[in-house]
Amino acid sequence: MSLFRPRPRLTVLLGAALLSACSAKAPPAPETLPLRNPTAPVGSQADAGLARLQGGWIVTEGAGMTPGARIEISAAEMRVAGVALPLQEETPGRLRVGGESLWVHWIDADNRTAVIGAPGGGRVWIMDRRGNPGERRAAAHEILDWYGYDLSRLRGA
Numbered sequence: 001m002s003l004f005r006p007r008p009r010l011t012v013l014l015g016a017a018l019l020s021a022c023s024a025k026a027p028p029a030p031e032t033l034p035l036r037n038p039t040a041p042v043g044s045q046a047d048a049g050l051a052r053l054q055g056g057w058i059v060t061e062g063a064g065m066t067p068g069a070r071i072e073i074s075a076a077e078m079r080v081a082g083v084a085l086p087l088q089e090e091t092p093g094r095l096r097v098g099g100e101s102l103w104v105h106w107i108d109a110d111n112r113t114a115v116i117g118a119p120g121g122g123r124v125w126i127m128d129r130r131g132n133p134g135e136r137r138a139a140a141h142e143i144l145d146w147y148g149y150d151l152s153r154l155r156g157a
Contacts, residue, residue: 027080030100030122031064031153040148042119044093048104050075052111058131061140061154064123071127106143108136115140117149124149 085098107114113136117124
């Protein structure tokens with residue numbers, strides 16, 4: 001029995017976004033097996049407001065998100081590889097993107113590298129403004145490990 005239940009609403013939204021963006025390719029579906037141990041603690045960074053996330057990013061590692069994908073975040077949408085998804089900030093550090101809950105698990109003090117994940121374990125990724133997090137990669141991995149993510153399932157760019 002799987003602990004993860006597919007989100008049909010997200011699938012419909014992603015499909016609609018794909019149709020509206022002729023040449024753009026929709027973000028991948030969440031992983032079918034959870035990426036994190038559901039008994040591990042999980043949290044979001046309370047000072048990671050939407051203003052800190054706005055702008056361009058490159059996915060450097062991920063599961064349920066394509067490494068190398070370009071992400072643009074504005075006040076109302078997240079564009080993943082050119083596909084626009086509606087975005088709402090629920091609270092600082094907690095977002096609703098295309099109907100899916102995504103949490104900012106960590107963002108460095110200078111807003112260069114961030115870790116975003118679905119608290120239920122459907123997807124997780126590390127993104128960086130320049131595509132090369134350097135020493136911040138180790139910090140991102142420590143956070144993911146603490147929150148119970150299976151680091152062996154991350155794919156790199």
